[in-house]
Amino acid sequence: MRDPLAGLADVPWRQLHHVDGVAADVPDRLRMLRSDSLDTRSVALTWLSRVPGSSSGAAVAGFLVALVDDPATPDREALVSLLHDVAFWDVSLPVPEDFEPDEAFQAAAKHVDSYVAWLADPLLAAQAAEMLAYFPVSQPVVDALLASAAPASANLTLGYLTGYPSVDTHLMTALESPSRDVRMTAAVALAFRLGADLPGNALDLLVDESPPPAPPGWDRSMRGFVTLALRRVGL
Known part of the structure; x- marks a missing residue:
């Protein structure tokens, strides 16, 4: 399977931000999500809670989807929860007709096929179904x-x-x-x-x-x- 984090170096992270500043540190935290160490993964997951609502959200969303798509990724359920926070931080259900999606929501909308595939996975299906309520x-x-x-x-x-x-x-x-x-x-x-x-x-x-x-x-x-x-x- 293709490396889910392929292309990390192609993103202009220094031009993006999270709540604590420049997002140049985001790639290392995404890589930590693949660690064999539970503690390392937990630290990365907690740290990435800085991303929702920031300019780095759109870039992070695509990598989170790719990580969850790879069955070798640990803690996939937790990554779906993080993806939800990144993509839907400023919208609730039902989605208002006048809602203007930000870039993170638009990035997440490109991966509906993945969410549909997750519906067959008992570990991911409940969260995937909820996410599909946001899209046509x-x-x-x-x-x-x-x-x-x-x-x-x-x-x-x-x-x-x-x-x-x-x-x-x-x-x-x-x-x-x-x-x-x-x-x-x-x-x-x-x-x-x-x-x-x-x-x-x-x-x-x-x-x-x-x-x-x-x-x-x-x-x-x-x-x-x-x-x-x-x-x-x-x-």
Whole structure:
């Protein structure tokens, strides 16, 4: 596999910045993410929290995607979390119509194919599904979400989509899942999509079942999602 950090030297890091100054030190921290030492990787990951919101974010985003794409990279779940912070530091869901993406968001948007591929990886699927909620989707992306290895997280993302009738059919079936996480997220997603037309069995789930924890990658609690869903229904 191609070196995920190939091209580091081609980036004009001295012309970029993070919160502490010139970004000339970023390449070494990215290399540290491949270290055999957990302590070294942890130091690098903590240090790279300086990047979100800075001019170096767009350059870092592409390398983080390449690192996660390589199965030999350690701590890939943590790198997806960092990528999320870099790409979406100034936007929340649902993405406002008047949102003006910065360069880091635009850089992350170039790698939707990678996020779709991560949906099949049980370690990455939940966070990947959440990230896909920020971007326009196509039928192949919807199909991948329907088959995700993290169905509860995928359900929440499906709730933010418009159109695609197969999604409603999928979510209606998921209401009968033996998994409380899948049932609840399906009910939330249907409420987001259907509003006052939400079927009674989905409404019963929202009202009667105790919310589970939110899937990995989602900042809002499941109780918060249920509250938003009930407002969407008109309650």
